Amino acid sequence: MTKAAIHRAARQRLDLYLRERGLRRTSEREELLDCVLGIPGHFGPDEVLSALKRAGYRASLATIYRNLPVLCAAGILRRTCLSSGEMRYERALGAEHHDHLICEQCSTVVEFQYEAIEVLQEAVAERYGFELTNHHLELIGRCRACRDAAEDRRVAP
Amino acid sequence: MTKAAIHRAARQRLDLYLRERGLRRTSEREELLDCVLGIPGHFGPDEVLSALKRAGYRASLATIYRNLPVLCAAGILRRTCLSSGEMRYERALGAEHHDHLICEQCSTVVEFQYEAIEVLQEAVAERYGFELTNHHLELIGRCRACRDAAEDRRVAP
């Protein structure tokens, strides 16, 4: 999906969502949508505020707080909770599902997909009578670079 | 592991941890430890406060906030972050590792273990050069009871 196609699809989805619930199409919501789609990776309300300002819009934090959940409900964003406890948003529309590998030393986050794990998750859910709608998997450890660095220190301090 | 054995092991582990770092063995820390081990499942600082009061101890929230991380570092508790964004603690010592199935309707949390998934996680980590130390997996969906309830409503409203 190209960037333009994502913007178009998101706009459409938001409009539909708003219409369905009798909510209103405001310029703030459209500006928010535009900015949010331009942020790569994870972000929080404050990053959104910066992005809006950078784009020349003035928006209030309150409006951001009120509307990020709307974008989630519309399926454009998704909330993810890092195991550090931070709550962040990320693009859901046009972004394949992925999970996270996190280096506990340098905080690098690598996104990955692994179909086989998802298949097993369905198996677990079935065993317990659950119907899955979502999941979060976070693998925490040390990346190659940090391991190498540790190794170097041991050999030549 | 019996309940008494867990208490003993936890006490021992805490003492060791404190001694190693030149920290002190205080009655507050022991009371906290006792209460925390008695709480089933997940809990937050306020639940700990209630548990302490119920046990007839008076402790301050500040002390709880200061010492839950100590119990984590000592390997007695572990922090887990539900995808709702709530940060909670749970017993780590004497509790096998498990992951969570969460019903998004009734918030039921089912703990499960599934070795095959963990094996695949190692495979992913290896592919990306990571050495795993931990992971969090949360499967989110609807439990049987909530699905049945929904079904009933459709058939006989």
Add this chain to the structure above:
DNA sequence: CTTCATGCAAAAGATTTGCAAGTTC
């Protein structure tokens, strides 16, 4: 008697909310 811990209250963040004014439908 030195260092660390506690309790309290104040501070700091993060998120939510009440309300008047402005917009959308």
Add this chain to the structure above:
DNA sequence: GAACTTGCAAATCTTTTGCATGAAG
């Protein structure tokens, strides 16, 4: 015009901190 939104500021909630007092080693 009725209902929904926004921005602001005040209110909440959760977590952290400064400081004086008390306890541990």
